[in-house]
Amino acid sequence: MTLKKKLQIKFAAVILLALVVGLLSYPQITRKVPKLYNIVSKPKINLGLDLQGGIHMEYKADTSQIDSSKVADAMQAVQDVISRRVNAFGVAEPVIYATKSGNENRLVVELAGVKDIDQAKQMIQETPFLEFKEEGQPDQTNQIPQDVLDQQNAEAKQKAQDILDRALKGEDFSQLAKDNSEDPGSKDSGGDLGFQKKGTFVTEFDQVLFDPSFKDGEVYPTLVESQFGWHIIKKIEERGDGDNLEIHAAHILIAKKTQPQPQTAFVSTGLSGKNLKGASVTYQSQGLSEPQVSLQFDDEGTKLFADITKKNLGKQVAIYLDGQIISAPTVQSEIDNGQAVITGHFTLDQAKELVQRLNEGALPVPITLIGQQSVEASLGQISLTQSLKAGIIGLCLVIIFMLIYYRFLGLIASVALLIYTGIMVSIFKLSGYTPWSITLTLPGIAGFVLTVGMAVDANILIFERTKEEVRRGRRILNAVDEGFKRAWTSIRDGNVSSIITAAILIEFGTGFVKGFAITLIIGVLVSMFTAVMISRTLLNFILGDWIENKMWLIGVKKKDTNLNEKNV
Amino acid sequence: MKKMFNIISKIKYAYIFSGTLTILSLIFLLVWGLKFDIDFTGGTRMQIQMANNLPSNQEVTDTLQDLNLKSLIVQPSANNQVLIRYASEDDKVNQQAFSEISAKYPGAVQLRVDYTNASVSQELKTNSLWAIFYAVVGIMIYVAWAFRKVSRPVESWKYGAGAVIALIHDVLITTGVFSFLGHFYGVEVGVPFIAALLTILGFSVHDTIVVYDRTRENLLKNSGKDKFPEVVNRSLNETLVRSINTSLTVIITLLAIYIFGGESIKYFALALLVGVTFGTYSSIFIASAMLVTIYNRQSKK
Numbered sequence: 001m002t003l004k005k006k007l008q009i010k011f012a013a014v015i016l017l018a019l020v021v022g023l024l025s026y027p028q029i030t031r032k033v034p035k036l037y038n039i040v041s042k043p044k045i046n047l048g049l050d051l052q053g054g055i056h057m058e059y060k061a062d063t064s065q066i067d068s069s070k071v072a073d074a075m076q077a078v079q080d081v082i083s084r085r086v087n088a089f090g091v092a093e094p095v096i097y098a099t100k101s102g103n104e105n106r107l108v109v110e111l112a113g114v115k116d117i118d119q120a121k122q123m124i125q126e127t128p129f130l131e132f133k134e135e136g137q138p139d140q141t142n143q144i145p146q147d148v149l150d151q152q153n154a155e156a157k158q159k160a161q162d163i164l165d166r167a168l169k170g171e172d173f174s175q176l177a178k179d180n181s182e183d184p185g186s187k188d189s190g191g192d193l194g195f196q197k198k199g200t201f202v203t204e205f206d207q208v209l210f211d212p213s214f215k216d217g218e219v220y221p222t223l224v225e226s227q228f229g230w231h232i233i234k235k236i237e238e239r240g241d242g243d244n245l246e247i248h249a250a251h252i253l254i255a256k257k258t259q260p261q262p263q264t265a266f267v268s269t270g271l272s273g274k275n276l277k278g279a280s281v282t283y284q285s286q287g288l289s290e291p292q293v294s295l296q297f298d299d300e301g302t303k304l305f306a307d308i309t310k311k312n313l314g315k316q317v318a319i320y321l322d323g324q325i326i327s328a329p330t331v332q333s334e335i336d337n338g339q340a341v342i343t344g345h346f347t348l349d350q351a352k353e354l355v356q357r358l359n360e361g362a363l364p365v366p367i368t369l370i371g372q373q374s375v376e377a378s379l380g381q382i383s384l385t386q387s388l389k390a391g392i393i394g395l396c397l398v399i400i401f402m403l404i405y406y407r408f409l410g411l412i413a414s415v416a417l418l419i420y421t422g423i424m425v426s427i428f429k430l431s432g433y434t435p436w437s438i439t440l441t442l443p444g445i446a447g448f449v450l451t452v453g454m455a456v457d458a459n460i461l462i463f464e465r466t467k468e469e470v471r472r473g474r475r476i477l478n479a480v481d482e483g484f485k486r487a488w489t490s491i492r493d494g495n496v497s498s499i500i501t502a503a504i505l506i507e508f509g510t511g512f513v514k515g516f517a518i519t520l521i522i523g524v525l526v527s528m529f530t531a532v533m534i535s536r537t538l539l540n541f542i543l544g545d546w547i548e549n550k551m552w553l554i555g556v557k558k559k560d561t562n563l564n565e566k567n568v
Numbered sequence: 569m570k571k572m573f574n575i576i577s578k579i580k581y582a583y584i585f586s587g588t589l590t591i592l593s594l595i596f597l598l599v600w601g602l603k604f605d606i607d608f609t610g611g612t613r614m615q616i617q618m619a620n621n622l623p624s625n626q627e628v629t630d631t632l633q634d635l636n637l638k639s640l641i642v643q644p645s646a647n648n649q650v651l652i653r654y655a656s657e658d659d660k661v662n663q664q665a666f667s668e669i670s671a672k673y674p675g676a677v678q679l680r681v682d683y684t685n686a687s688v689s690q691e692l693k694t695n696s697l698w699a700i701f702y703a704v705v706g707i708m709i710y711v712a713w714a715f716r717k718v719s720r721p722v723e724s725w726k727y728g729a730g731a732v733i734a735l736i737h738d739v740l741i742t743t744g745v746f747s748f749l750g751h752f753y754g755v756e757v758g759v760p761f762i763a764a765l766l767t768i769l770g771f772s773v774h775d776t777i778v779v780y781d782r783t784r785e786n787l788l789k790n791s792g793k794d795k796f797p798e799v800v801n802r803s804l805n806e807t808l809v810r811s812i813n814t815s816l817t818v819i820i821t822l823l824a825i826y827i828f829g830g831e832s833i834k835y836f837a838l839a840l841l842v843g844v845t846f847g848t849y850s851s852i853f854i855a856s857a858m859l860v861t862i863y864n865r866q867s868k869k
Contacts, residue, residue, distance in 0.1 A: 050832070058688065060685075060687070101691060117678050118667075368659075372662075373681075375679070376617075376680065379615075386830035387829050387830060389828050390828035391824070393824045394820060394821035394824035394825065397821070397824060401813075401817060442830075443836065445829075446825055446829065446833045449821045450822065453817040454814075454817075456817050457817070460810050461814075468806065496714075498774055501769050501770030504706065505699065508696075508762075508766075510695075510759050512763065513759055516763050
């Protein structure tokens with residue numbers, strides 16, 4: 001094959017490539033040829049969540065309760081469950097995958113085009129986490145030491161005695177009540193309790209109040225102690241008699257501090273939603289009673305539940321849903337058929353919803369949201385428009401600069417740059433058909449625009465070199481060859497450093513950085529091809545001796561080429 | 569032949585200029601530090617679109633008062649939008665915060681919510697430092713390797729050292745500029761800033777390599793009639809137009825992103841813009857100047 005023939009084939013290949021990527025990048029041009037349009041407009045760029053709107057969530061899975069050999073299974077199960085839930089809500093192509101960071105198991109959920117961020121989050125987080133717990137040691141942490149309690153009560157009693165003394169001296173009772181009473185129900189009305197029959201109050205209080213020697217308008221001369229604290233009582237008036245005797249009284253309460261009831265603490269049993277086979281709505285005996293939720297465990301769950309009920313006979317077993325206790329029935333007998341019932345005062349709708357959610361699957365491990373990036377669809381659209389505009393303006397300005405400064409060579413570089421853009425867009429569009437699908441994000445567009453600026457660098461290097469060689473007296477074609485040859489090491493060495501940093505950025509891994517780095521690395525590689533191979537083919541094909549008399553076209557003054565005695 | 573600039577004779581001024589900027593940047597960083605955003609501090613940033621008129625910052629703060637949000641910052645922004653940031657440990661707070669707001673201002677829409685838990689931000693911080701470390705080491709090794717054949721009169725690893733000093737200079741000044749912007753204009757730095765720094769590293773070295781490459785070529789061609797500083801100066805002159813033009817095209821595109829690209833990548837573009845500008849300057853005036861300085865020291869011995 002002659003050199004010329006080879007060049008012609010190369011040139012034809014470039015034209016063909018330009019046509020293909022041109023059509024793929026801008027299919028609208030073929031709109032009048034529907035058959036072609038249907039083909040070339042099919043590949044679409046896969047837009048990132050920041051450009052089409054959506055939510056990216058990163059969850060931490062708490063696998064501490066799970067045997068380490070089963071962690072992988074559990075993570076897979078979480079993924080499956082969330083997939084089912086998300087699919088049920090009709091989100092297009094959700095992305096759900098498990099990752100690891102150090103020893104932490106994480107789950108990433110990406111939902112595109114979601115309008116309501118909070119609702120989206122809820123449909124994942126509301127996945128019920130069902131857990132059975134048994135009674136553990138009573139919680140002692142809120143207990144107050146007895147001596148502290150005694151001290152506080154002695155002070156309270158002294159305070160009550162002081163108020164009583166003041167009331168007996170004739171100070172306004174209702175004002176004293178307003179200022180001091182610790183009975184929230186009567187405090188604001190000056191301690192007024194209204195007319196009450198015998199038996200309304202606690203025994204100690206009643207006994208004093210209905211003591212016949214206690215006269216209307218008097219303040220009882222001693223403090224009355226009840227379970228609530230110390231009362232200062234004033235009898236206002238009485239009406240009726242016998243069983244209908246009603247007494248109108250007022251009181252001031254100084255409350256007594258008591259030991260808080262020890263909380264029954266429930267501890268995990270290892271039985272959880274992952275052992276669930278199914279759930280259904282049932283009714284207690286007759287159809288008229290409250291609906292309840294029946295659970296059927298799998299084999300492992302049946303065994304566990306039998307053990308738990310055997311161990312806890314006569315004690316409570318609590319059923320927790322998403323960390324909230326929903327019922328804590330007392331175990332009557334050992335249950336070995338793997339069936340349990342939750343009675344939680346459900347309405348029929350609540351019971352149905354719970355059953356549905358339980359059947360869709362309970363999460364085998366609890367998850368916590370640790371990172372979220374969400375962008376509302378309209379904002380994504382704005383970002384897309386703005387960044388594309390920035391890209392087009394940047395591209396045009398670079399082309400204008402190249403045309404002004406390098407004239408004919410600049411034109412070639414611009415054509416190469418347009419082909420570069422076309423190839424990049426096509427790679428983005430076609431990657432969807434390969435296992436290495438590339439998602440275009442906002443930083444990705446920024447990276448792309450940046451590579452437009454960098455892509456012409458190789459051409460600038462070559463052209464500067466070519467001009468230099470022309471000035472040294474070489475003929476133009478020869479100079480172009482020399483320019484490409486000599487500039488190549490610089491182009492290669494320079495781009496390797498960009499590739500090193502881009503590769504480190506990809507390793508770095510965060511969404512923003514990754515999108516940017518991937519476009520940068522592809523851009524650098526593609527631009528090396530377009531700036532060197534394509535522009536060289538174009539130049540070799542088009543340039544000829546005709547340019548020797550039109551050197552202004554490549555921006556070299558004719559006189560410069562002849563004044564080179566020093567270097568020739 | 570075109571006019572030759574005697575760049576090398578002006579080294580002194582370049583050193584004074586760069587030295588001043590570097591020291592200023594270091595002072596900024598020591599005194600003010602950088603203003604980290606939630607990528608590195610953990611917390612929530614919420615951009616909310618109000619349906620009606622924009623409430624005052626105080627009104628929004630009052631609305632959120634019950635939640636006791638730590639380091640709450642409320643900023644109004646264009647088109648009836650408001651930006652809210654606070655330190656948060658749990659995602660529940662985010663939902664509460666927005667429900668308080670949408671209860672008070674019906675029709676409010678969450679345009680963007682970024683939430684980073686402390687463990688994630690810690691991880692990002694560590695990763696960022698490692699990424700910068702690996703990039704610097706990788707580039708140093710690469711430059712030393714690329715120039716392994718040139719060992720006279722200046723050894724190849726010294727080219728690497730020169731390139732690394734130039735890129736530390738670029739990165740320090742860029743960081744200094746953002747320290748300044750952070751202190752006076754509240755500009756925050758997050759993961760995008762780190763990405764920008766790494767890109768600047770790559771770009772700065774790219775530029776330096778082109779100049780070094782020409783020096784290498786001229787040294788191999790040079791039969792010993794020109795002295796080393798003259799060879800460096802000639803190489804600089806020969807690559808000057810290219811260095812400036814390349815940077816111009818990159819700066820043009822970055823300006824386009826900065827001006828038209830929208831809020832979310834504005835400061836990313838700005839960081840690159842500052843870094844690329846200084847990267848070009850340093851590859852001309854610092855990296856090659858270092859070679860000459862090293863050479864002069866060697867010959868004095």
